[in-house]
Amino acid sequence: MEHSSLLTQIVLAYLLILSVVLFDFKNRIGVWKELLPTSVFSFIQLLLIAVVILYLLKVENVWLTLPLILVMTFNASFIASRRFKLSAYPKLGVFIASFVAIAVVNYPLLVTYAVLKILKLDPQQIVPFAGLLLAAGMRSVSLFSQYLKDLITAEKDILEGMFALASPPAKVRGYLLKKAIPLTTVVIRDMLKAAGIVHIPGVMVGLLLAGTPPLVAATMQFLVLASMLFSMFFTPIIFFTLLTKLEGIYLEKGRTT
Template sequence: MQYAATGLFSHFSPWAIAGVFGLLGSSWALSAWQRLGVGRELWWSALRATVQLAIMGFILGWLFRQESPPLLILFLALMIFTAGFFNRKRGAGIPHAYWVGTASIFLATTITLAWMLVSGLVTWKGQSLVPIGGMIIGNSMNAVSLALNRLRSEVDQREDLLLAMLALGATERQAMRQLYAMVVRSSLIPTLDSLKSVGMIHIPGITAGMILAGMAPLAAVSMQLVVMLMLTAAVSLSVASAVVLAGPRALRFPARVDAV
């Protein structure tokens, strides 16, 4: 059975972008009315996303034409190093937060992509490797940011207890071990909730995009399942790695110093 793509994006124009920004204005109006203080950030984030996606579109178009695996690897590596800067901001107060985030995302991305390449779910083509790698990096970055932020908060709240355990002879890892599971579980809540509710409460982006492109719904949801399981594994790896790497550092330097 053939499924024709809808005309939702067939007449995409600058007016469509203007209409979406006008819709965003309703959120800005609500923020201004209730004095929520997020109006400026809404506009700045939307403008930044527009510019970044436009640049990304040109770069990907050039990258896909090259058909060079080394270039694809370099591009993904640049994405990982850039993601580390966002983790550094969220992990303010944890020494070497940048390298903790970068190493955790690199580990999760390498393991996940290697498994998908070996299994044949991803190929050495830009149209396959870059989008999947980008999803892994982006989701891992968000989860690691949550983990570092929660870890810093928990250490601040329990600092006296943790330092007392050290004074009684506990090692840094022994003192922090009680927090590891708590931080990991809380950081995985968005990912696990999304996995539990998929197909019941919301239609994920990949499924919606494939159906809009004309793919059969059953094929679209099959690909969505693979992607969501892949992302869950990658996020779990990145969060666990970040917590183990950052835990002793967060305790050893209770002062709020953001070192790279």
């Protein structure tokens, strides 16, 4: 019976993905080529991480948990850097800036929560929480990259005017960040608004089902949302600041400043 239920869930999941792929293919939206391999790898990745976490729970060795978080950071950085489409920037530089930004913003949060004993270094606590933060950082860099490309295209005349007036790089960078960051953080800001009235957060539900008092569960969930906001706000700022300090500020093909 259990195997039948699992098969049903897998079939339903792939039917949903297939419906998106078919609609996309028919209307030539353009994401189906990414969805097909991603849908296969996603399930395999989830299965592998489940096996790894179960193993870590048995051995209870923090020195095995930390490399897993490092691998997660590499993967998050790689995925985020692939969304950066400004061809004037070298791919390696984009990856390094992405990795440093995700690590610099989120690792101190994990260390702080561990020191304050909000989180234990047990894999069942630190790995899921790290995953939430790293995914938030990855998502913010991906969104920022898309908005940045659109922004440079839409406001090319304004930017060229700033360069013509010899505006310092910091001013141009600040202008682009000011325009792109509100769009990048709209998802997490909406989640904060909708928490408890539309969006029922999974962390809080899990704690409540485990018998945790409502105040404790709500406080922990609020910390999760605040941490995600912190990550999604500061990760793209550090990413773009580091990238442009190392490589300069470009429009598309040529160096502008």
